[in-house]
Amino acid sequence: MGEHHAFEGEYVDGMTPYAGIPTFGGFPHIPWQDLSPDTADVAILGVPYDNSAANRPGCRFGPRAMRSQAFTSGYHHLPLGVDITEWLSVVDAGDVHCPHGLTDISHTNARLAARRVTDAVPFSVFLGGDHSITWPTAAAVAETHGWGEIGLIHFDAHADAATHLDGNLASHATPMRHLLESGALKEGHFEQIGLRGYWPPPEDFEFVASQGGRWHLMEHVRESGIDAVLDSVINRMVDNCSAVYLSVDIDVLDPSHAPGTGTPEPGGMSPIDLLHAVRRIALETPLVALDVMEVSPPFDHADVTVNNAHRVVFETLAALAYKKRHLAGGAPHQPGRSAPMVRHPGARRGT
């Protein structure tokens, strides 16, 4: 070998975004079975289950794709001027075992694992999986934070409040029905944003109304603007609920931004509006949990859906970091600027 091929010198350490064993956002892996109080501020739990998808399936691959295919560019949120990792300890808690075709076992496992997570950490993130999973995960959050005490803000193209779909009581079209009927969500504790298209039929809306739930059609969001809708939703949550669960069906985004999902519905939200909404909800309500559901990588293109889903989680984490710093008396700081330029008077409550 010639002298210039000697490969001498020390090993140069580092990490590139496309290398390594993937965890969500590059956060350390601590299995949910090993979580105990004070382990972390935030735990992220995958629920790879899609047997309840009514149309095209594939969201069982969602958690793994959000870990491996999304681009994590860093942790410093530019508009809020906060570094997530400076203020929050975040762990990837791995996945729930969801055996194929076994809905009862999958949902029971999801509830037990979610309960373990919500009992151990102040903030829980659940990665779907189809939307039927919100039934066990939100039930677990209600068990931890108060049955009938929590509120739920639901972003979706669809109401998901059916009694059944094709005879399936545990369909991804039914989780909100179960949460309302079980009393996990009581009157005035349920808000839906982004509904559109041709489903469900009127009786499902009559049911939601009978339970004191409210919905904001995409048409209403377009007419009023997202901030007017959020003002109303956030005020109601802050007035009525001691803890809030945010459930994001990625199909609330327009299919041009989220092709990788099972039941696409044209005419949806843009990512900038969804991220803005998620940030305001995390800053201005006592948010304790987030789920991101219905990400179906086999139907995705160029990882656009996976990246939008990943950023919904990161936007929430950045807002939680901002809120924690705000409550600790810290001031926003942006590099290269002497005066704070970000002010969020709405950072009202901690988790």
Ligand SMILES: [Mn+2]
């Ligand atoms: Mn849904």
